[in-house]
Every structure is written in C-alpha cells, then in structure tokens.
Amino acid sequence: MKTRLSLILVTAATVTVACGASFPEPTQRLADAQGARRSAEEVGANNQPASQLYVKLADEEMTKANALIKDGDNRAADRMLVRAKADAELALALAHEQNAKVETQQAIDKATATTTTNAIQGVQK
C-alpha cells in the first residue's frame, strides 16, 4: 500500500517538472525575431503588399510573446517567438523577391531602350 502511494507521488512530481515551470525567459529567441523583423523592414517589407501581412503577423506574435513572458509562461512565449521569427524571415524573403522583380524589369526596360537607340543610330549612320 505504501509502495503504491509512493509510486503515484513520484509520477505526479515527474508530470509537474515536465510541465516546465522553470523554463528560462527566451531572450535570445526574442532578439532573433526582432532582428529578422528589422531586416525585413530595411528592405521595404512594410511597404510591399506581398510581405506586409507577414510583418504584421510577426509584430502581433512578438506582442503576444512579450505578454506571455510577463505572465511567466516562457515556454509558450518561446514557441510564439518561433512563429514570429519565421514570419519575419518570410517577409524579408518576399521583399527581396519583389525588389529583384523590379530590378529585373528595370534592366529589361533599359536593355530595350538601349537596343532601340542603337537601332535608330544604326539607321541614321
């Protein structure tokens, strides 16, 4: 009887530890998410339709994570910051893509103009 009671107590204690009451504050994860968010902003992700949504999601997730940290739920905050970082990095990638599209189109326009100019000059010679 005593042995069985001890087994139940040990199991309960193990479950309590596994719940992560002592999970550290995710400062590095927060810094990573903020860094990714800044990088996205620097390449204009805030102003491009394709990436704007993900910047907004990252902002919301970081806000939630800070609230969770304040409440002492560091584990949930850590997971929320994983989402925030992923969203910010996707925003950054989309902004890069948009910039590359614009630059490619500019190059095509310039090449077309150059070809036209050369052709006109060739006719005039």
Next chain:
Amino acid sequence: MKTIGALGLCLGLASLAACAPSVPPQELINARTAYDRASQGQTVQTDPADLHTAKETLDSAEKSFADNGDTPETRDVAYAAERRIEIAETRARTALQEQRKAQVVAGMNAAQTAAVRTTSAALSLANQQLSTQEQQLQNETLRRQDAETRATQAAADLARIASVKQEPRGMVITLSGSVLFASAKSDLLPDAQAKLSDVANVLAKESPDSKIVVEGHTDSQGGASFNQELSQRRAESVRAYLVSHGVASDRVTAQGFGPGRPIADNASAEGRANNRRVEIVVSPASR
C-alpha cells in the same frame, strides 16, 4: 485497494491517449502540402539547402505529432516548417529573377560593346577619310602655292628683261627692237638671243596651253612696204628662236604690222625707238 486500482487504470488510459496519434493539426497539414508542392517544383534545383532545412523542421513537427499528438508545440513547429518551406520557394524564385536580370544585363552589355565597336570602326574610317582629304587639300594648296610662286617668279624674270603688261588680249611682253636687231636687219643680235632664251624658258614652262602671237612693229621712217616686210621677218625670227628653245611650234604664230600700230609719237627719236619693237602676246588657250 479498489480505489487505487481504478486510479492506476485511469492514469494508464490517459498515457495511452496521449501517445496515440490523433487528427493532425491544420498547421501540419499545411506544412505537408507546402512541402509536397516545393519538392516537385524549381526549389529542389534552385535552393536545395533551404528546402532541406525546411524538411528538417517539418520532420520535427511530424515527430512531435507522432510522440505527443496535436499539441501547441506540434502546431508551432509545423507553422514554422510551413514558413521555412515558403521561404525556400521565395528564395528560389528570387534566384531565378536574379539570373534573368544577369542575363539581360550581360546581353545589354554585349550589345553596347558591339555598338561601341561599330561606332568606333565608323569613326576610324571617317577619320581616315578626313585625313586623306586633308592631305589632298594640303597637296593642292602646296601645288597652287607652287604654281603661284612660279608664275610670280616668271613674271619677275620677264620683267627683268622686258616690259610686261596685262591687257585684255593677254599678257604682253614688249622687247625693244634696238635690243633685238641691228638697224634694218632681222637677224637676232647675240645679246638679244640671251634675253630671248630666258623668255623662251618661261614660255615653255609656264602656261603650256596658252597661245602665243609674236608681233613685229616698226617706226614710220622708210617705205611702208619695206617696214611691213621687216616687221614680218623680225616677228618670224623671234618665233623661230622661241620654237628652237622649247616652245611648241603650234602654239606660236608670227605677224608683222609695220608702222601701223605705233605706241608713241614718231616725230621724236625717243617715240620712234619705242615704236620699233617686238610684242609677244600670250593668251589663254580658250581665247
């Protein structure tokens, strides 16, 4: 004892329920779909490293689901996996854009280089032509300067030995009769031959197409018929000398005018001396 047994049974069932796979969360379904799409597209070739990282995240989500079921952790890892897959796809598209841009720029640079080469060749040809024209112009200028110099020199040479005037009928070289001939004679004096030799040289070299008329003139003393014949003989004597010294015979004619064309008053000795003369009239070929 019975109560304890029931509690143990409940704990066991709860553990079994926690370990058994349940319906996958939407995040995991999305991530799987995204990976299937990416693994069949251009991302595999263009950005395999990012796709591999995304697959590892997806595997973590799968493991979490297999081990723990639909938990918040499973959902968050699956969410991150889907984003990683989208990032890989986006970077692959970006790389293709950059490749396209590089191709366009390379093509444009090649076209520009070709255009510059063509323009440069045309410019070089134009410069060569200009240089040739400048050389021709310079040669022509030199030739004209030389011709003018020789003409000036010829006029100066003639001016030293005879009177030279420009008249409507052409250049008139006047030689005094007393210098060329003895009185009433038509044979050239030795000194006269030297002077005529200079005149012949000038006429032979300069204006080779011009026509030359040697005119003989006398004063009014003596018979008109004699003077007419004398002037003709003297003109022919000068003509013969010029032809013998290089002036083409078909360019030169001789004509005597006797006293008919005086240039001074025959009443004075000086006037008669001036009237006794030979005029060599040089006119352009077109006249």
